[in-house]
Amino acid sequence: MNELDYFFNPKCVAVIGASRDQKKIGHVIYRNLAEGDFRGRVYPVNPKTEKLLGRKCYASVTQIKDKVDLAVISIPADFVPKALEECGRKGVKCAIIISGGFKEIGNVKLEDKLEKISKKYGMRVVGPNCLGVFDPESGMDTVFLPRYKLGRPKTGSIAFITQSGAVGSVVIDWMSRKGHRISKFVSYGNAVDVDEADLMEYLVNDRKTKVICAYFEGVREGRKFFEITKKIAGKKPIIILKGGVTAAGTKAVSSHTGSLAGSSEVYSAAFRQAGVIQANDMEELFDFARTLSSQPSPKGNRVQIITDGGGFGVLLADHVINNELKLARMTKETVDSLRKKMPPYVILKNPIDLTGDADVERYQHTLNAAVKDKNVDMVGLIVLLQVPRLGGEIVDTIINAFKTSEKPIFVISAGGDYTEVLKKTMEDVGIPTFSYPQSAARAMKVLYDFGQEQL
Amino acid sequence: MNELDYFFNPKCVAVIGASRDQKKIGHVIYRNLAEGDFRGRVYPVNPKTEKLLGRKCYASVTQIKDKVDLAVISIPADFVPKALEECGRKGVKCAIIISGGFKEIGNVKLEDKLEKISKKYGMRVVGPNCLGVFDPESGMDTVFLPRYKLGRPKTGSIAFITQSGAVGSVVIDWMSRKGHRISKFVSYGNAVDVDEADLMEYLVNDRKTKVICAYFEGVREGRKFFEITKKIAGKKPIIILKGGVTAAGTKAVSSHTGSLAGSSEVYSAAFRQAGVIQANDMEELFDFARTLSSQPSPKGNRVQIITDGGGFGVLLADHVINNELKLARMTKETVDSLRKKMPPYVILKNPIDLTGDADVERYQHTLNAAVKDKNVDMVGLIVLLQVPRLGGEIVDTIINAFKTSEKPIFVISAGGDYTEVLKKTMEDVGIPTFSYPQSAARAMKVLYDFGQEQL
Numbered sequence: 060m061n062e063l064d065y066f067f068n069p070k071c072v073a074v075i076g077a078s079r080d081q082k083k084i085g086h087v088i089y090r091n092l093a094e095g096d097f098r099g100r101v102y103p104v105n106p107k108t109e110k111l112l113g114r115k116c117y118a119s120v121t122q123i124k125d126k127v128d129l130a131v132i133s134i135p136a137d138f139v140p141k142a143l144e145e146c147g148r149k150g151v152k153c154a155i156i157i158s159g160g161f162k163e164i165g166n167v168k169l170e171d172k173l174e175k176i177s178k179k180y181g182m183r184v185v186g187p188n189c190l191g192v193f194d195p196e197s198g199m200d201t202v203f204l205p206r207y208k209l210g211r212p213k214t215g216s217i218a219f220i221t222q223s224g225a226v227g228s229v230v231i232d233w234m235s236r237k238g239h240r241i242s243k244f245v246s247y248g249n250a251v252d253v254d255e256a257d258l259m260e261y262l263v264n265d266r267k268t269k270v271i272c273a274y275f276e277g278v279r280e281g282r283k284f285f286e287i288t289k290k291i292a293g294k295k296p297i298i299i300l301k302g303g304v305t306a307a308g309t310k311a312v313s314s315h316t317g318s319l320a321g322s323s324e325v326y327s328a329a330f331r332q333a334g335v336i337q338a339n340d341m342e343e344l345f346d347f348a349r350t351l352s353s354q355p356s357p358k359g360n361r362v363q364i365i366t367d368g369g370g371f372g373v374l375l376a377d378h379v380i381n382n383e384l385k386l387a388r389m390t391k392e393t394v395d396s397l398r399k400k401m402p403p404y405v406i407l408k409n410p411i412d413l414t415g416d417a418d419v420e421r422y423q424h425t426l427n428a429a430v431k432d433k434n435v436d437m438v439g440l441i442v443l444l445q446v447p448r449l450g451g452e453i454v455d456t457i458i459n460a461f462k463t464s465e466k467p468i469f470v471i472s473a474g475g476d477y478t479e480v481l482k483k484t485m486e487d488v489g490i491p492t493f494s495y496p497q498s499a500a501r502a503m504k505v506l507y508d509f510g511q512e513q514l
Numbered sequence: 515m516n517e518l519d520y521f522f523n524p525k526c527v528a529v530i531g532a533s534r535d536q537k538k539i540g541h542v543i544y545r546n547l548a549e550g551d552f553r554g555r556v557y558p559v560n561p562k563t564e565k566l567l568g569r570k571c572y573a574s575v576t577q578i579k580d581k582v583d584l585a586v587i588s589i590p591a592d593f594v595p596k597a598l599e600e601c602g603r604k605g606v607k608c609a610i611i612i613s614g615g616f617k618e619i620g621n622v623k624l625e626d627k628l629e630k631i632s633k634k635y636g637m638r639v640v641g642p643n644c645l646g647v648f649d650p651e652s653g654m655d656t657v658f659l660p661r662y663k664l665g666r667p668k669t670g671s672i673a674f675i676t677q678s679g680a681v682g683s684v685v686i687d688w689m690s691r692k693g694h695r696i697s698k699f700v701s702y703g704n705a706v707d708v709d710e711a712d713l714m715e716y717l718v719n720d721r722k723t724k725v726i727c728a729y730f731e732g733v734r735e736g737r738k739f740f741e742i743t744k745k746i747a748g749k750k751p752i753i754i755l756k757g758g759v760t761a762a763g764t765k766a767v768s769s770h771t772g773s774l775a776g777s778s779e780v781y782s783a784a785f786r787q788a789g790v791i792q793a794n795d796m797e798e799l800f801d802f803a804r805t806l807s808s809q810p811s812p813k814g815n816r817v818q819i820i821t822d823g824g825g826f827g828v829l830l831a832d833h834v835i836n837n838e839l840k841l842a843r844m845t846k847e848t849v850d851s852l853r854k855k856m857p858p859y860v861i862l863k864n865p866i867d868l869t870g871d872a873d874v875e876r877y878q879h880t881l882n883a884a885v886k887d888k889n890v891d892m893v894g895l896i897v898l899l900q901v902p903r904l905g906g907e908i909v910d911t912i913i914n915a916f917k918t919s920e921k922p923i924f925v926i927s928a929g930g931d932y933t934e935v936l937k938k939t940m941e942d943v944g945i946p947t948f949s950y951p952q953s954a955a956r957a958m959k960v961l962y963d964f965g966q967e968q969l
Contacts, residue, residue, distance in 0.1 A: 082902075159869075164859045209900040210930040224870060225823020228900045229928045236930035276828055302828040340952050341928070368680020373731055373757040404619050415614075415679060445664045445683045447537075473684045473796070475665040475691035495795050 062183055063253065063261045065153040067194040067243055069128035070099045073120045073151070075142050076133035076158075077103030077111055084157060084203045085133040092131075096198030100125060121149050129153045131191065131201050136160030139187065140172040147180030155201055156186035162249050163188050170251055177252045189248025190224045193231065195241060196267065202246075204228055215240020216269035217348045218262045220247060220255060223302070226274045230341070238486040239345060242268040254279040256287040263291040269352040271295055272344055276302040285329050292334030296351040296509055300338045301326055334512060336505055343501060349491035350502040354467040356510030359436035361387035362503060363429040364410035366441035367417035367449065371496060372410030375439050375471065378500030384507065387435040393428050400424045410441075418448045423456050430464045437503055438468045441496070444478045454481050461490050467506055469499040517638055518708065518716045520608040522649040522698055524583035525554050528575045528606070530597050531588035531613075532558030532566055539612060539658045540588040547586075551653030555580060575604050582606045586646065586656050591615030594642065595627040602635030610656055611641035617704050618643050625706055632707045644703025645679045648686065650696060651722065657701075659683055670695020671724035672803045673717045675702060675710060678757070681729045685796065693941040694800060697723040709734040711742040718746040724807040726750055727799055731757040740784050747789030751806040751964050755793045756781055789967060791960055798956060804946035805957040809922040811965030814891035816842035817958060818884040819865035821896035822872035822904065826951060827865030830894050830926065833955030839962065842890040848883050855879045865896075873903045878911050885919045892958055893923045896951070899933045909936050916945050922961055924954040 072092060076085030085105070092101045093112060102125065103111040106118040117123050120130055120142070130146045132139055136158050146154050154177075161170040170187065177184040185191060191201030195214040202209070212234040219234075219241060221227040227246035234241055243265065245258055255278055262271045278284040288297060301323065330337045338344035362379045364386070366372035379386060386409045394407050401421065406412040411429075413421045422442070429438050442453060461468050470492045472482055482492045493499040527547060531540030540560070547556045548567060557580065558566040561573040572578050575585055575597070585601045587594055591613050601609050609632075616625035625642065632639040640646060646656030650669040657664070667689040674689075674696060676682040682701035689696060698720065700713055710733055717726045733739040743752060756778065785792045793799035817834045819841070821827035834841060841864045849862050856876065861867040866884075868876045877897070884893050897908060916923050925947045927937055937947045948954040 084902075087902075160859070204900050204902060208902075208932050210932075221825075223823065223825025223828075225821075225898050225901075226825035229823070229826070229898055232900055232930035232933065233928060236934065274825065276825065302825055302832065340950055342950065366680075368678065368684070370676075370678025370681035370729065370731065370757055371684070373678075377757065404615075443680050443684055445659050445687055446680075447539075447659060447663075473688060475687035477663050478687065479691065495797065497795050 061261060061264070062152065063257065065128040066155065066183075066185060066192050066245070067199055068197045069153070069199065071102070071125050071128050072099060073102045073104050073117075073123060073127045073130045074133070075104040075120060075130055077105050077108070077116065079108055079111060083133075087203045087205070088131055088133060088157070088201050091200050091203075095200060097200065098198060102127070119145055120151065121145050123149070127151045129155065131155045131157065133157040133203070136166065136169060136187070140169070140176060143173060143176045143184070147176055147182050151182060153183045154185070155189070155191040156184060156251075157189060157191055157201065157203065158186075159188040161187045170249060173251045184252040185245065186248045187251060188224070190227050190246035193241075193244040202228070202231065202244075210235030212239055212241040214242070216242050216267060216352045217272060218243045218265065218268040218270070219272045220245045220258045220262075221273065222247060222250070222255070222275035224248065226302075230274070233341075234345070238483055239349060250279045254284075256280065256284040259291060259297065260287050263295050269295065270348045271297045272299075272348050273297070274300045274302065274344075285333050288333040288335050293512060296336060296347075297334075298336045298338055298344055298347050298351075299330060300341060300344045336509070342498070346491070346493065346498050346502045347505045350467075350506050351509060353489050353491055354506055355465055356513065357436040357467050357507050360384045360507050361434060361436045362439050363387040363389060363432070363435040363437070364439040364441065365413065365422070365425050365429060366410050367413045367415060367446055368441065368443045369412050369414075371441045371443065371471070372412055375441060375496035375500060376410055378497045379439065379503070382500045382504040384500070384503055387432070389429065389432045390434055393432045397424060397428050415446045416448050417446060419450060419453050419456055422453055426456070426460050426468075430460060430466055430468070435466065437466060437507070439471065439499060439503070440468055441471045443474065444472060444481055445474055451481060454484050457485060458488055458490065467503070469493060469503055471496055471499045516716060516719070517607065518712065520583045521610065521638070521640060521647050521700070522654055523652045524608070524654065526557070526580050526583050527552075527554055528557045528559050528572075528578060528582045528585045529588070530559040530575060530585055532560050532563070532571065534563055534566060538588075542658045542660070543586055543588060543612070543656050546655050546658075550655060552655065553653060557582070575600050575606065578604070583608065585609045586612065588612040588658070591621065591624060591642070595624070595631060598628060598631045598639070602631055602637050606637060608638045609640070610644070610646040611639060611706075612644060612646055612656065612658065613641075614643040616642045616706075625704060628706045639707040640700065641703045642706060643679070645682050645701035648696075648699040657683070657686065657699075665690030667694060667696040669697070671697050671722060671807045672727060673698045673720070673723040673725070674727045675700045675713045675717075676728065677702065677705070677710070677730035679703065681757075685729070688796075689800070693938055694804060705734045709739075711735065711739040714746060714752060715742050718750050724750065725803045726752045727754075727803050728752070729755045729757065729799075740788050743788040743790050748967060751791060751802075752789075753791045753793055753799055753802050753806070754785060755796060755799045791964070797953070801946070801948065801953050801957045802960045805922075805961050806964060808944050808946055809961055810920055811968065812891040812922050812962050815839045815962050816889060816891045817894050818842040818844060818887070818890040818892070819894040819896065820868065820877070820880050820884060821865050822868045822870060822901055823896060823898045824867050824869075826896045826898065826926070827867055830896060830951035830955060831865055833952045834894065834958070837955045837959040839955070839958055842887070844884065844887045845889055848887045852879060852883050870901045871903050872901060874905060874908050874911055877908055881911070881915050881923075885915060885921055885923070890921065892921060892962070894926065894954060894958070895923055896926045898929065899927060899936055900929055906936060909939050912940060913943055913945065922958070924948060924958060926951055926954045
């Protein structure tokens, strides 16, 4: 068993700073663990309280007789070292320090104390100044934001780790809204012990995680980070969104985390060398992640576009080319056979324009033909659902094709409420959908490049 | 009265091709006009029908005794010239030809006939091969897609014209979902007579339109278009999304509209020269449009960032710099006065990081101070609504500041359902909100540049 497992699957957790005051973070965390999906044992620790939610409250972690795997600490910064020391003495394996008030506001010495204690006892520590861990499968959840304000995504295969708690909270909330699924989430804050490199090394061996995503502004130890990513990047896709890419951004970083962001060019070069995929923004990060976690690798870079709206086909063709991919040319046999099934005004080039009176059958024929054609490596499937003759059954057609195809299919669909409902249906069964041609083309490029690296 | 007014505000409309068959486009258009918000008189024309929805149906437009301002034609292509000729004889001022089957499938001669008839009678024609017109104020609506599949946006100040019907239908649907508002919409298709240049010249004088947006793949007459845009671009912002920017995209265009898209570099250079703003994608188009239609011009390019999430502040600082804007430095007086009202760990630099325990008061103080500070030209206001102490009242604070501020305020907020509901509240009162720092920074840049041109 990997020692970091205890962060995600502890059998027994102590919440240090569990409180009766509902506004206190310690209260929310304890309550979430005691009354939520988590199935392990939970002990509240608070010297000022005798009972909490009907259970005995302990004055110190050392007084708990049970073996404690993980301590979650949410008390004022000045009291954290003593509490952590007690965890060490008690033999606690891992600790998450939620509390802020350390390096990020200049309290370097106080944070150094935490590092020493962690080393002394060989106790792994996440934080301080973080949200901690969310694992939808085990129910482990130290994210202390109320669920009505911040949704929680369902179990999936995308892991997300973040230095910034704010970015982390937005990401969880956003994933939950979009129906995106997650394997493990870690907000690791100041990284006094466990850092981005440790987490990536752990996640590459986590069988539930297919794609590793990260947001950070700087890494704690550059050499360690790039050695580890280089070692593991080929095994699983690693996608990173780095904050602080300009000099001004860098300066903003130093006044916010107390760490140096480093030159963005240096990072980008190192990312490329290590085989890490760099995303330019949050949406791209998840476009890439959803694609890489659900689509097969394409054999080549030839894209066949199918559309019911000419304009959208043109935009996608533009972006396919801009992303150094090619427009496929289907074989004469495919085109001839399709010709017989289509009205004369359907254009069977690339893009194939099924036109505004397209129906489900037309999509079915072309999609099947494109997937089977030896000159096609990927399909860009534009489905504008507003057109009069296209019924909701198109969703079943796409789901069937997606589940059986050995070639990637990129579904692009944009519009209003009706469209969004049908898109969500596809997302729910694991089909990534895109609103804009350029987003799909960028994801195609990343999927192709990652596949090439694996050869 | 401008002759194009009849497309948007006709007193009397004839629907040629009005049909009892509910699946026919002519039925949907007639029904929408007769039973929808349109307050003018509507006459159905169909030689095969005597009565439609309880009203008398005419065999030809010439048999209508009333003066007809506008004819909407939706009959098979081969019959269109005769019907249009009859409109000319009747003295109809304008016609919208919805029907396809002309230049876009190679029927150049048939389309030439339409042009001749239009010229002969001095009758202005929109189309063929288009969706026609939507004007939420007059209720004029020839967009023939059912409302459950395609929503309709409310009255606003953004005009949108499009060559592509598919792009047009997606845009209307999407605007309606997002709560974006529209002044006039025109899908002009093959542009046998009225083209993008005519429409822009018309819209620049339309008092309801503040910003003109357009999607097209190519223009009908390059010189005319650029002369007109050059003349009008300073008066109102013109934002264009051009399809067919690569060679492959261009080729796709020619097989889809039968028009040449032309080199994208030539277009981009000409756009710049004419003072036209070019958007890279649909989302950017509306980010720019919503910003330019609602925000005051900034006096300079100095941006003060306010955030409750450090990571988001860093990302915005990056993008502010990448867009050649500057990070503002508030005066010592402002900082000193804020210092007294803030807890010591709030960082009063740029970004101002109110931290994850920010409340409404903290936002109120900093937002007011930034708006008043002479060293600040624009405010980038990041509001992550997930944080525990920030209540929904923040929305009122932002609305108040937005309504009274003479400086642009860019609201950035991302997350799940709770966040989206609060964002929609702001959109509803006309405040553009952004999900991503980079989108806001690009819109800041466009707003600043447009303001500079006006000097």
